[in-house]
Amino acid sequence: MSERKKVVIDLEESEKVELGELSELTSVDTSGVLSVNNVSERSRIWNVKVLLGDTRDSTDIGDDTLAAGEIDVGGKWETNYGVAVGAPILTFKEVFDTCGTIETEKPHWAYVRGEENPVKITLTVTNETDGELDSIILNKTIPNDLSNIEIASVKSGVAEYDEGTRQVVWKDFVIYPHEDSSLVITATGLVEDTEPRNAGGVVITYRGDGQQRSVLDPDLNALTEFLTGIETAETEPNTWECTLECSNESDLIVRLDKAEVYLTPEDGGEKQKMIEDTPGIEMEPDQEWTSSFEVESKSTPKCTQDLAYTPVRTITKRVLGHIEKTAQEIPVYSIDYSKTFDPPSVSSFDKTPVEVTIEVTNNGSAGLNEITIEDNLPDDVMPPTSEHITVWIRGKEYTGPYEFLIDPEDQDPETPHKMTFRVEGLRNSGGEIEPGESFKINYAVMAWRNRPEKEYPSPITCTANTEPAGIPAVVASSEDGHKLGVNYKKRAISTKKAINKGAGAGEYIVVLVVANNGEVTAENIQVSDWIPAGFEYVSTDPEDEAPEVLAVDNGSNMVxxxxxxxxxxxxxxRVTVQGDGEYERREPEVSSI
Amino acid sequence: MLKIVYFGKTSFALEYNETTILLNPGKWDGESVVPDDFNARVVIATNQSDDAVGNAATIAVNSKAWFLGNQGTVDKVSEQGAKPWLLHVLQPEVPYEIPDVKITPYSLSRIDEVEGGRIENLGLYIEIGEMKVGYLGDSVLRGPFEQFDMDVLIVPVGGDGVFPVKDAVSLCIDAQPRVGIPMRWSSIDDPLKFSKYVQQFGQGTVPVVMAPNQVLEVSWAAGNEFRYELN
Structure with a gap:
């Protein structure tokens, strides 16, 4: 059986899609080519008209009917048009999560500097149509900052990573109507500076046979080689049989839509319609079709015909798609800090208020949502109270909520303290700390009789994170960092003693002179002087400096x-003592801190 | 009720019943802090510097007040015209008493920033009515004041030959008066820091920063509840 040839009307529509960094649709540009293809091997078609009607409304085609003229054997006529659409038939979403090991509602969007970032890339394509989409090929560029690239999972098709081109190619899969498919890639991201990074672009091509973006429903009118005529034959005297004869002379299928024959009466008058048929039949090449009627007439009847036929058309259509997604920019979060004491050093054995200022600066390229400072105070320092801590953000005093913890919860200067300051949720309160901006705290401590031979390190650890929180950026001092200086001030407690005879027999006046000749205040001074056995304490001048007298084995001690x-x-x-015997001299003893 | 009136710098007046004691009516850059016609019963300068003595002689003469100071200060005021019969030399640790008031001086010192070295400055322990007030004048030493039971302690904070803030705070921490009042500041930051540090580390002491012409009223309600109000 020979091939049934029909004129082909072809609709090939292309959509070119551009997506932004976060897969948001930035543009979709759709165009089409409508072509009429004469597949005949021996018959031209002419007076070709493409009938669009109201279906052209979704396009930029101006007329309901397009005149295609004459199309030769094997020839083609075509016209271009644009189509207005709101979205592509294949949608794409890339989720580039810089910390895929921590589950969050929204992905992490920044690298932390100097750490291994566990990157997870999820690529999802969705068929938004009622038909299948195939020939899908997705190319994902893998940036140089990533290593240990692995295809973690693929829902359908085949995905491979090519180390040479640093491309992941995903292909050989079909997406059924309103279904999706996804590919998950894992990698390790490592960046050593704070310049924002390129996450790599994505290019997707796809094909949807039988799909179209416009609603064009074209039809066709044309002429081709088609033979028609009316045979009049007298069957009885003055009785005539009139036959309309049609023959498809082309190698195309031709549809006969209308066949009418009119008879002109012998005596004149209006023509009479004798055949009125709408056969609608599709005539094969060389197929004939006839229709006849009888009429009485003395002379040969005069007949005229009115026929409508056209080569039969078939419609083919498809959508070719191309999606290009802009590479996401991945910023880097990083912090630096400074910590100062004012004054940087204190006098030994003194009590000195010291202002502590800590400033954490965002020296990365990503906004920070939370900052934590862990500051360690050594012993011999009285910590602050929470109401006397001042916080600045971006150079302005911050009055929003922040957390302050101190362990242990007291102001005991003899115990080391660990203080924690935390401000979080900045994105939804005063705004994130942007690159170049800082978070600063100030508080006062009281240096408490610090000893010159001792060291007072005050190490600090600062952390920062984004929203959502991933691996924190950390900067810390050494464990013995930020030492509070202690200026050594010489202590010198001088004691001088004289033993003078008193007014009466056995009475002696012991004179003690105690002086602080040092450079620093002495505290808890204790002076003791011995009274030999046989003598007793009597009185002291001045009276309010009377000592505590303690009995010892060989006498007593004044303290x-x-x-x-x-x-x-x-x-x-001046101490008066009374007794018998020799008043032996011993030097007084002194102690202090 | 005791009223503490502040004139600025180191000048205060303590008013109790009909008795007014004026402390250090000094001159600063040639300007008197206390008006010449101020009426006091006792005028005291804790040292012989102009920023302590000021117009004490004029005030004492005008109001027929006693003038109290150490020997050098009394000599200076005498030269400035104070009546000899109204002068009284304070000896360290020897109380001076009048009805409702007992003043005990203690020998402290200040640094003489012009000549160098130290000059004597008397710290005053003033028992007035039911109140005990420590007034250190222009002192760079604390002496025995850390051991005193004080309701109010008035301390210099300027660091210009006298206590810097840290020593004033340190004394408040050790002595634990009920109210600590800074005076003689070099910078507006000094009293603010004093207040901040005493609040944090004072362990019960309330810092009160007074502006010139402000009055602090302190009293014992029902004999056992300490009250203060700054007007």
């Missing part, structure tokens, strides 16, 4: 205690 002596302070004490 004076003073809480504090400033540099230059001097105390002169």
């Amino acid at each position: 004076w205690s003073w809480t504090r002596m400033n540099p230059g302070d001097k105390k002169k004490i």
Whole structure:
């Protein structure tokens, strides 16, 4: 059986799609080519008209009917048009998560500098149509910052990573109507500076046979080689049989739509319609079709015909798609800090308020949503109270919520303290700390009688994170960093003693002079002087400097205690003792801190 | 109720019943802090510098007030015209008493920033009515004041030959008065820092920063509840 040839009307529509960094649709440009293809091997077609009607409304075609003229054997006529659409038939979503090991509602969008970022890339394509989409090929460019590239999972098709071209190619799959498919790639991202990185672009091509973006439903009118005529034959005297004869002389299928024959009466008058047929038959090449009627007439009837036929058309259509997604820019988060003491050093054995200022600066390229400072205070320092901590963000005093913890929860200067400051949720409150901006805190501590031979390190750890939180950016001092300096001030407690005879027999006046000749205040001074056996304490001048007298094996001890002596302070004490025997001299003993 | 009136710098007046004690009516850049016609019963300068003595002689003469100071200060005021019969030399640790008031001086010192070295400055422990007030004048030493029971402690904070902020705070921490008042600041930051540090580390002491012409009223309500109000 020979091939049934029909004129082909072809609709090939192309959509070119551009997606932004976050897979948002930025443009979709759709165009089409309508062509009429004469597949005949021996018959031209002419007076070709393409009938579009109202279906052209979704296009930029101006007329309901397009005149295609004459199309020779094997020839083609075509016209281009544009189509207005809102979205492509294949949608694409890339999720580039810089910290795929931490599950969050939204993906992590920045690298932390100097750390191994566990990157997870999820590529999803969705068929938005009622038909299948095939011949899908997706190319994902893998940036140089990524290593350990692995195809973690692929829902359908085949995905491979080519180390040479640094491309992941995903292909050989079909997506059924309103279904999707996805590919997951894992990698390790490592960046050592703060310049924003390119996450690699994506290019997708696809084909949808039988699909179209416009609603064009074209039809065709044309002429081709078609033979027609009316045979009049007298069957009885004055009786005639009139036959309309049609024959398809082409090698195309031709549809006969209308066949009418009119008879002109012998005596004149209006023509009479004798055949009125709408056969609608598709005539094969060389097929004939006839229709006849009888009429009485003395002379040969005069007949005329009115026929409508056209080569039969068939419609083919498809959509060719191309999606290009812009590479996402991945910023890098990183922080630096400074910590200062004012004054940087304190005098030994003194109490000195010291202002501590810590400033954490965003020296990366990503906004920061939270910052935590862990500051460690050594012993011999009284920590601050929470209401006296001042916080600045972007150079302005911050009055929003922040967390302050101190462990242990007291102001005991003899115990080391760990303080934690945390501000979070900045994105939804005052705004993130942008690159170049800083978070600063200030508080005062009281250096508490620090000893010159001792070191007072005050190490610090600062962390920062984005929203959602991933691996934190950390910067820390050494464990013995940020030492509070202690200026050594010489202590010098001088004691001088004289033993003078008193007014009466056996009475002696012991004169003690205690002086702070050092450069620093002395505290908890204790002076003791021995009274030999056989003698007893009587009185002291001045009276309010009376000592505590303690009995010992070979006599008694006088003990004076003073809480504090400033540099230059001097105390002169005259003690009267009474007894028998020789008053042996021993040097007084002094201690202090 | 005791009223503490601040004139600025180191000048205060303590008013209790009919008795007014004026402390350090000094001159600064040639300008008197306290008006010449101020009426006091006792005028005290804690040292002989102009920023302590100021127009003390004039005030003492005008109001027929006693003038109290150490020997050098009394000599200076005498030269400035104060009546000899109204002068009284304070000896360290020897109380001076009048009805409702007992003043005990202690020998402290300040640094003489012009000549160098130190000059004597008297720290005053003033028992007035039911209140005990420590007034360090222009002191760079704390002496025995850390051991005193004080309701109010008035301390210099300027660091210009006298206590810097840190030493003033340190004394408040050790002495734990109920109210600590800074004076003689070199920078507006000094009293603010004093207040900040005493609040944090003072362990019960309330810092009160007074502006010139402000009055602090302190009292013992029902004999056992300490009250203060700054007007």
